[in-house]
Amino acid sequence: MPALINVPAKAKRGDIIEIRTLTSHIMETGFRHTADGRLVPRDIITSFTCRYNGTEIFRADLFPAIAANPYLSFFTVAKESGKFEFEWMGDNGYCSTASASITVE
Amino acid sequence: MPTTRRQFLSLAGGVTVAGTIPIVTLRPLEATPAMLTTAIRNVVGEAPIRTGRVKLDIPPLVENGNTVPMTVSVASPMTAADYVKSIHVFNEKNPQPNIGNFYLNPASGRAQVSTRIRLADTQKVVAIARLSDDTFWQVMADIVVTLAACTEEMN
Numbered sequence: 001m002p003a004l005i006n007v008p009a010k011a012k013r014g015d016i017i018e019i020r021t022l023t024s025h026i027m028e029t030g031f032r033h034t035a036d037g038r039l040v041p042r043d044i045i046t047s048f049t050c051r052y053n054g055t056e057i058f059r060a061d062l063f064p065a066i067a068a069n070p071y072l073s074f075f076t077v078a079k080e081s082g083k084f085e086f087e088w089m090g091d092n093g094y095c096s097t098a099s100a101s102i103t104v105e
Numbered sequence: 106m107p108t109t110r111r112q113f114l115s116l117a118g119g120v121t122v123a124g125t126i127p128i129v130t131l132r133p134l135e136a137t138p139a140m141l142t143t144a145i146r147n148v149v150g151e152a153p154i155r156t157g158r159v160k161l162d163i164p165p166l167v168e169n170g171n172t173v174p175m176t177v178s179v180a181s182p183m184t185a186a187d188y189v190k191s192i193h194v195f196n197e198k199n200p201q202p203n204i205g206n207f208y209l210n211p212a213s214g215r216a217q218v219s220t221r222i223r224l225a226d227t228q229k230v231v232a233i234a235r236l237s238d239d240t241f242w243q244v245m246a247d248i249v250v251t252l253a254a255c256t257e258e259m260n
Contacts, residue, residue, distance in 0.1 A: 068171070
């Protein structure tokens, strides 16, 4: 399971809803050394985007100071039924996506 | 002339100091406050930064710097005319001064973001919000960290 998404299944039109995402990633800082002194190369997620029916509603730039398995929570106004799409991009061509549906009444 | 204990120790101390200084100067591992200021100016430019409107919820004492929960919220109506464009979070003493940039818009409804961060040392965390009228507001928090993150050895 690469990502856990928490979006309410139903909402009233105009409600402010919280979206919570958790994805599995080592977020290696690039500042750590092995016991024999070699530098461990950086391997992090650098950007996160959330789209609501195709429109970007939230974006984040992440740095090595974000903890492993990045957790993000943010808000949006429930406007219409549809789909949230999530995308994580990172070092070494890392890309992961997820989606969630919502019914707005 | 026989070497006294005092002479020997001062010589040994001198060698140690001479041996360690170049390593320290070649590789400054902690972001200095100058790096913090530069990182903030890269985002803010020359604009003045006012204190207030931003709230930073973070524990004042953390045992494990590897995962520190943090919530930033900004007092804003989040309407098309008055909203928060972005929130930027910085640290003072990690190897790198940036923590995260978060981009919002009027459709966010509430200007609040939560995540979990790493802190390499006891230090300040700064959160800056950019509003739709391009004013900047900040808040600072001091956090005591007992177990550092970021640079520990791999096992």
